[in-house]
Amino acid sequence: MVHLSFFFLKFFGAIDYPVVSIEDPFDKxxxxxxxxxxxxxxxQVVGDGLLMSNPKRIExxxxxxxxxxxxxxxxxxxxxxxAIEVVKLAKDEHWGVVISHRCGETEDSFIADxxxxxxxxxxxxGAPCRGERLAKYNQLLRIEEELGDQAVxxxxxxxxx
Numbered sequence: 014m015v016h017l018s019f020f021f022l023k024f025f026g027a028i029d030y031p032v033v034s035i036e037d038p039f040d041k042x043x044x045x046x047x048x049x050x051x052x053x054x055x056x057q058v059v060g061d062g063l064l065m066s067n068p069k070r071i072e073x074x075x076x077x078x079x080x081x082x083x084x085x086x087x088x089x090x091x092x093x094x095x096a097i098e099v100v101k102l103a104k105d106e107h108w109g110v111v112i113s114h115r116c117g118e119t120e121d122s123f124i125a126d127x128x129x130x131x132x133x134x135x136x137x138x139g140a141p142c143r144g145e146r147l148a149k150y151n152q153l154l155r156i157e158e159e160l161g162d163q164a165v166x167x168x169x170x171x172x173x174x
Contacts, residue, residue, distance in 0.1 A: 082109035
């Protein structure tokens with residue numbers, strides 16, 4: 014399985030479609046293959062099911078170099094304070110952080126504010142085809158407008174905390 018994923022990323026990524034980030038390349042309990050895949054250094058490897066926004070699993074992933082980015086679902090971890098703590102933990106290890114929506118989302122755009130407030134630089138809200146998703150993207154645009162010249166586009170440095 015690892016060899017097929019490696020081939021896919023090397024072959025297709027090197028031609029026309031560079032893959033810069035992949036979420037959960039293997040099963041949530043397959044620490045060995047995720048660690049191997051992450052160690053290839055091909056792209057950002059985001060832990061979602063592997064980490065489940067769980068501080069103990071995040072600490073294990075850091076110890077074992079199992080991935081290099083955290084997918085954070087605030088309502089999965091519990092409180093905003095706990096979310097801030099795991100973001101600090103991830104950033105201390107120079108990981109990327111993706112603030113994510115959950116299934117059954119509402120038009121509440123809080124994750125956009127949280128993503129900007131914690132300087133994560135990445136948000137996962139799905140394709141902009143439904144109102145609850147557009148609400149998050151529209152909030153990001155409002156924040157950018159409010160920040161004016163102080164708003165910074167990360168560009169090639171998008172993964173640098």
